[in-house]
Amino acid sequence: MSDTVTLTIDGQEITVPAGTTLLEAAAQLGIEVPVICYHDATTSNGLCRVCVVDVNNGRLLQAACVTTCANGSTVETRNDRVERSRRTILEMLNSAVDLQHAPAIQTLMNDYDADPARFPNAERREHALLDDNPFYVRDYSQCVLCWRCVQVCADDAQYTFALTFGGRGFDTHIATAFDIPMPESPCVFCGQCVGVCPTGALKPKIQWGMEQGMTPEQIRQSTRRRKHRVEYED
């Protein structure tokens, strides 16, 4: 088996080590393939599919972040099929999730001509704000389900296993066991989940407080509260 593969991406030929993903190969040619769920430091699971590209005009498009380069293949990173998928995914995501604190996704929406009002009367994934600990708040109405927080909490980094998924399909949400408040879970407040969140779903308490117009003193007061409780906002 040879150690390198040669393929054509958007008309340019490139030779890369076997095992290189299409995303990495494209980047080497200066071609930027959009991503949402992909993150250098976490396992790629091919979730968001905005990175799909057309390989050999196949029946299925391939997620560039998890598909390795195959010798002799011809890849188009942006054609009509690819654009339709990316645009539709973005429109559907925007119709379900509050993306106001996700500037990178907003930029993609513009780039792909995604209509923010494409899906009228669509059910949104709305969740009450969870303010149950002194360090961060959780607003799952802004969660895109990239899985990064669950992964860094588990075997991608911290081995704490405080987080999981509840429900399935459209109703999937990030949860603790039986939705217990963070302080009752195994969470050690390492902050890694907050660090990898691509939207406003996980925010340091201080940042969130300032956005709410609280004074530093008010924020300090609120983080010092001894008895933590879940607060619901309607």
Place this chain on the structure above:
Amino acid sequence: MDSLSIAEILVPYQGRQRDALLPVLWDMQTAFGHIGPDAVRQISHTLHVPEADIYGVMSFYSLFSSEPTAKTVIRICTDPVCGLAGADEAIHNFCRRLNIHHDEITPDGKYAVSHTTCLGLCDHAPAALISQRGQSETAIAPLTPETDFSELLTLSPYQSIVRGDILLKGVDGGNVESLADYGNYRALHHAITILGPDGVIGEVEKSGLIGRGGAAFPTATKWKMTRQATGQPKYVVCNADESEPGTFKDRVLMEARPHLILEGVALCAFAIGATKAYLFVRGEYPESAWRLQRAIDEATHAGLLGANILGSEFSLDIEIRRGGGAYICGEETALFEAIEGNRGFPRIKPPYPTTHGLFQKPTVVNNVETLSTIPGIVEHGGDWFRQWGTEKSTGPKLVSVSGHVQRPGVYEINPGITLRQLLEGFCGGVIGDLQMVLMGGAAGTFLTPDQLDVRLTFEDLRAIRSTFGSGAIMVFNETADIRDILRRLGRFFKHESCGKCFPCQLGTQRQMEILERADTPLVGDRERLRDIGLTMTESSLCGLGQTAASAVLSALEKWPDLFAVKGQPV
């Protein structure tokens, strides 16, 4: 069971690991009607699985509950065929008689009424699954709005109409074939004493057998690759998750001919060099699971399974796993995840199961019907199998026919006969005027009366951009409303999407919403459905999302007026 405590239930699981999670959850769910925080804490200690993970796993499966439920939960199927047969009215009636709403528990805690996806009893629609605390599940059909609650479990057992001489030989409904009826495992004996593993694979290759689970993959190729793979140990997994709406052939096989399946599993294990096999039976098929278990016990007792089979070096342990209620677990890699004790999220392929399957080991996963053809092929030779079917669709093939036909049931057909011959000959004709046929299950496509002369083969169906799929054929006459059928399909996929990848997780919800308003569509709904459908089809991670719009897209093509808005161009 009532008296067993959580700790007592866990005794047999001491020393076990995560892969025992599904069986433990089943034991808890059955004993207590739900799985609460105490149970999860103790399971976590026993199996060394984080509590959050256990919660995540149970919340994935429909048949597990984290909240207390009623003593008796009645789940009525609302998929297309049961829908036609009055499932909605049945739910309504049951709720009214109990004076509760859908999903509510009666004040005395005795009953709750809910709905479910297809139960594989489409030939007796409408069907229901009864879960009674302290006992296993029972599937009943047909249900009438008058069915007495106290008689739910004493309804006379359903008897499917079946016709066939090879796989369905001697099956006349109701009877379970005992080992004495079936005879010793002659094909297995022949394989062990004469053919050897390569000889077995050779006959399977000669037979031209194509997998019956839906993906239409050549069976011998899969077996050869797994045999050649270097990883150890190797596994055989029998996919008995049959959840494709309109499909019930595997149920009939499991209920009537368990030994045929077991012998097929044993032959596969012998051929690829596996000593452990799993039968993954959907949770909604309790009858299949216990009949298979009884057959395993019988065969083990007779020395046909277990250690040193028929006095040879070959040993095989077969274990049954009950699914927790999730269509996605029929997808082979999601099925592995379920056995391993995880949420049923499908994996990215490659790597493929032949090298990285169950527990990341080389694995053959085959459908129940596929494995049932193996004993005949091994005993009589691959050429024997080719006397049925066509060059590319060899051997007899089972189809499940339901809906508006005189005799809905499971039929063994000789591929190459036409759809018309099946419906008019085997099924005794269509009731009323044929409007359409949903071919291949919820993930299939619609056919119209002008297409009745299509030959039922993999290649002929592919040529008209349809599919055998799981062999489900749902027939609808002029009284059926295409919008109603599409709505039920939309709800099915929304309910069953695993939620892993965005196109399917979001697309099944948006698709359902548009299908729900099919009677009064909004301007642009047709285009929305097309964009959602093509995006799911081309960009989803697994076969569920890739086919979740298949029926809808075929309907849009066949009936251009669907979703048209008055005064607006289509």
